[in-house]
Amino acid sequence: MGIRVDRDSCVGSGACALFEPEFFDQSEEDGLVVLRAREAGAEALPALRRAASRCPARAITLVPSDGQGSAGWDRSD
Amino acid sequence: MTQSFELPVDKRRNVLDPVPELLELNARAPLFRPPGGMPHWIVTDREVVRQILADAERFSSMPPPEPDGRKPDPHPGSLLQTDGAEHSRLRRLVAPMFTVRQMKALEPMMARIVDQRLEVLERAGRPADLMRYFARPVSGLILAELIGLPRDDLSELSRLGDHRASGHSPRRHPATSEYVGHFRKLAAAQRRDPGEGLAGMLIREHGDAVSDEEVAGICESVANGSIENTAETIGLGVLALLCHPDQLALLRERPELMDRAVEELLRYVSVVASVSPRTALVDVEIGGELIKAGEVVSCSVFAANRCPYGGDDGTADRLDVAREPGNHLALGFGVHFCLGAALARLQLRIALTGLLERFPGLRLGTGVEELRFRSLAPQFGVETLPVLW
Numbered sequence: 001m002g003i004r005v006d007r008d009s010c011v012g013s014g015a016c017a018l019f020e021p022e023f024f025d026q027s028e029e030d031g032l033v034v035l036r037a038r039e040a041g042a043e044a045l046p047a048l049r050r051a052a053s054r055c056p057a058r059a060i061t062l063v064p065s066d067g068q069g070s071a072g073w074d075r076s077d
Numbered sequence: 078m079t080q081s082f083e084l085p086v087d088k089r090r091n092v093l094d095p096v097p098e099l100l101e102l103n104a105r106a107p108l109f110r111p112p113g114g115m116p117h118w119i120v121t122d123r124e125v126v127r128q129i130l131a132d133a134e135r136f137s138s139m140p141p142p143e144p145d146g147r148k149p150d151p152h153p154g155s156l157l158q159t160d161g162a163e164h165s166r167l168r169r170l171v172a173p174m175f176t177v178r179q180m181k182a183l184e185p186m187m188a189r190i191v192d193q194r195l196e197v198l199e200r201a202g203r204p205a206d207l208m209r210y211f212a213r214p215v216s217g218l219i220l221a222e223l224i225g226l227p228r229d230d231l232s233e234l235s236r237l238g239d240h241r242a243s244g245h246s247p248r249r250h251p252a253t254s255e256y257v258g259h260f261r262k263l264a265a266a267q268r269r270d271p272g273e274g275l276a277g278m279l280i281r282e283h284g285d286a287v288s289d290e291e292v293a294g295i296c297e298s299v300a301n302g303s304i305e306n307t308a309e310t311i312g313l314g315v316l317a318l319l320c321h322p323d324q325l326a327l328l329r330e331r332p333e334l335m336d337r338a339v340e341e342l343l344r345y346v347s348v349v350a351s352v353s354p355r356t357a358l359v360d361v362e363i364g365g366e367l368i369k370a371g372e373v374v375s376c377s378v379f380a381a382n383r384c385p386y387g388g389d390d391g392t393a394d395r396l397d398v399a400r401e402p403g404n405h406l407a408l409g410f411g412v413h414f415c416l417g418a419a420l421a422r423l424q425l426r427i428a429l430t431g432l433l434e435r436f437p438g439l440r441l442g443t444g445v446e447e448l449r450f451r452s453l454a455p456q457f458g459v460e461t462l463p464v465l466w
């Protein structure tokens with residue numbers, strides 16, 4: 001599965017970097033999200049869905065590895 | 078403070094719990110028109126709250142016009158009272174200074190302040206007021222270090238802050254302008270000699286691109302967002318733990334749960350009962366209702382966090398320090414999401430860990446029914462919290 005972030009929407013809350021530091025970081029420059037990995041195995045899906053649902057800017061989306069469609073932030077509620 | 082009978086339903090609590098009326102209103106509809114007509118709408122449903130807070134294009138955070146139609150005074154640098162491009166410009170000036178990593182670098186400073194205040198609390202003797210000797214000074218001193226405010230200003234600010242928190246002061250009470258004056262002075266002094274705090278950093282990094290007025294406004298935003306919210310969350314968080322001995326025991330037994338406990342306490346006490354009002358810029362159909370352009374909407378984060386909803390397995394109203402950190406709304410949602418989230422989380426962790434370690438026998442020094450709550454302040458809180466150990 002692929003992980004995508006929209007830096008234009010990100011508000012730099014750090015929620016992703018705090019709870020899932022394996023996948024997310026914050027840039028020193030602008031405080032906005034930086035991905036540490038663009039791909040993750042299926043075992044990471046629950047954690048990544050939670051990260052997406054916690055993001056206050058809805059800036060994190062999950063996509064199938066073929067890059068089509070979205071596993072959507074809203075599925076994890 | 079006396080609990081006024083006319084307190085709006087979203088400001089009322091049964092100690093730490095939602096009042097039955099709020100639960101009923103929430104069960105009936107996602108949003109309702111409260112009696113009295115202002116705000117025009119109160120939203121209690123968590124999905125609708127999220128939709129509105131995520132929709133800054135159609136819901137403005139600029140303060141609504143005064144009842145006489147006059148536009149409120151502009152407030153340069155105020156993050157919460159700006160929209161769109163202006164808001165993102167301000168937010169981007171400060172966001173790099175509030176990352177998780179930046180805040181971790183401040184951990185030793187926070188730990189030192191927490192330790193000092195634990196000493197003071199212990200010396201105050203039993204029973205001691207946790208708010209006065211610990212929660213308020215911890216949050217105030219950390220904030221002062223963070224923005225570079227002289228400590229002398231701090232006691233003055235907290236006096237003025239208490240005044241505002243009484244909720245009785247009319248909107249243009251002199252205390253408000255005195256309060257703003259402190260930040261103007263700070264900005265001017267830092268312009269001459271920029272220090273290590275937020276104000277100095279803004280001036281050093283952005284020079285003339287940021288005006289003194291804006292530096293003052295940003296620091297005031299940060300102080301407003303920070304001091305009381307954090308202090309009240311520490312106080313009510315401790316109260317919540319003391320009222321749930323099983324949860325307190327679990328946390329003592331498994332200190333590794335502290336990060337989860339912090340999230341759970343933020344959610345459970347939701348000191349910001351309702352975020353600042355949003356004004357609809359156009360007609361919006363939402364939650365089965367029509368919010369008309371110009372109507373003012375109050376989003377009850379407390380209701381959204383505590384009322385049962387579809388996905389909560391009926392547990393939203395329960396305190397569970399082991400809960401998987403979820404997407405609560407206690408720190409807001411959308412572009413105005415709390416700038417100090419990383420700071421607040423870290424501060425709460427250090428303060429609560431220190432308190433539990435220092436006082437293995439911590440307990441309430443009074444009956445819960447004796448406690449007086451701040452219901453009219455911008456954030457819910459407890460006036461005094463006598464504790465024993």
Ligand code: HEM
Pocket residue numbers: 156157158168298299300302303304306307310343348349352353354406407408409410412413414415416417418420421
């Ligand atoms: C437990 C403590 C805290 C709580 C519960 C809290 C809660 C909130 C909430 C609910 C909002 C959104 C308000 C809205 O949308 O109308 C917010 C915004 C904000 N908070 Fe916090 N906060 C806390 C601590 C802090 C701290 C320590 C700071 C210090 C930097 C801070 C600074 C701010 C600022 C500047 C905003 C406005 C952000 C914007 O408009 O872009 N807060 N906070």
Ligand code: SF4
Pocket residue numbers: 005009010011012013014015016017024026032033054055056057058059060
């Ligand atoms: S949680 Fe969302 S808003 Fe916060 S830093 Fe990560 S991507 Fe940005």
